[in-house]
Amino acid sequence: VKMKEERRWTLSDFDIGKPLGRGKFGNVYLAREKKSKHIVALKVLFKSQLKQSQVEHQLRREVEIQSHLRHANILRLYGYFYDQTRVYLILEYAAKGELYKELQRCKYFPEKRAATFIASLAQALIYCHGKHVIHRDIKPENLLVGAQGELKIADFGWSVHTFDRRRTMCGTLDYLPPEMVESKEHDASVDIWSLGVLCYEFLYGVPPFEAKEHSDTYRRIVRVDLKFPSKPVVSAAAKDLISQLLVKDSSQRLPLHKLLEHPWIVQNADPSG
Numbered sequence: 001v002k003m004k005e006e007r008r009w010t011l012s013d014f015d016i017g018k019p020l021g022r023g024k025f026g027n028v029y030l031a032r033e034k035k036s037k038h039i040v041a042l043k044v045l046f047k048s049q050l051k052q053s054q055v056e057h058q059l060r061r062e063v064e065i066q067s068h069l070r071h072a073n074i075l076r077l078y079g080y081f082y083d084q085t086r087v088y089l090i091l092e093y094a095a096k097g098e099l100y101k102e103l104q105r106c107k108y109f110p111e112k113r114a115a116t117f118i119a120s121l122a123q124a125l126i127y128c129h130g131k132h133v134i135h136r137d138i139k140p141e142n143l144l145v146g147a148q149g150e151l152k153i154a155d156f157g158w159s160v161h162t163f164d165r166r167r168t169m170c171g172t173l174d175y176l177p178p179e180m181v182e183s184k185e186h187d188a189s190v191d192i193w194s195l196g197v198l199c200y201e202f203l204y205g206v207p208p209f210e211a212k213e214h215s216d217t218y219r220r221i222v223r224v225d226l227k228f229p230s231k232p233v234v235s236a237a238a239k240d241l242i243s244q245l246l247v248k249d250s251s252q253r254l255p256l257h258k259l260l261e262h263p264w265i266v267q268n269a270d271p272s273g
């Protein structure tokens, strides 16, 4: 969808359709730009809530970063506009919706599907890291599915989208690597850790360090208390990859280009993404 960024959009440029998702800062609607008839997703954010949470600078950063990213596995942010009370994000529409709903529906993914998703995520992250963009918030809630079943990383505002719609009501620690949980210096390798967490959750249906209390999740992460359940049965190759990603020393995590050469990915990922 080529939305000519230079023009000023207003709400009257769009026909608004059904709600696609609900969030803390506002909801997302299917929408059609009247002149071009292009279908988009319109995320509506209330200025009052953005001000209250002091996240305006993060929104500007998200819009700035996303406007330079062009990758098949990254959801496009075409532009934004605002009125008296709201800010609107004009987003690429992902026809097959939110990945976390699909994961809840089928409990866990077959290895070929999981490997295909992880490979396309790795390619998107190689692209982002090449542009010195660290995503820092790779988790099922931030992943959408395009019309051909391809995965799209959607950037829900740099983990300020703390209102998690899944089991944990507050921002989930599950995906954070030790250095972030211990609020130390962190670099692009935080995304490699999150990819390991995601790969585990795709295959087992639960994140690896899940625990009832935050403090227990925190302890399990910093200790890298990684256990593989006996059910569902998962290949040794998949466990090997996960074990090479969930490494406490961030410099020892498997680099993304090496991930794409890992036997489990080579044997299971569908190259078409």
Ligand SMILES: Nc1ncnc(NCCc2cnc(NC(=O)Nc3cccc(C(F)(F)F)c3)s2)c1Br
Pocket (backbone or CB within 6 Å): 020, 021, 025, 028, 041, 043, 045, 050, 055, 056, 057, 058, 059, 060, 062, 075, 089, 091, 092, 093, 094, 095, 096, 097, 098, 144, 154, 155, 156, 157, 158, 160, 161
């Ligand atoms: N089927 C679908 N097809 C397309 N999109 C869908 N949902 C929207 C996905 C998003 C992409 N990007 C987003 N960005 C933000 O939400 N940003 C955001 C939000 C609050 C605060 C802030 C900040 F101010 F704190 F930064 C930044 S939401 C769906 Br369902």
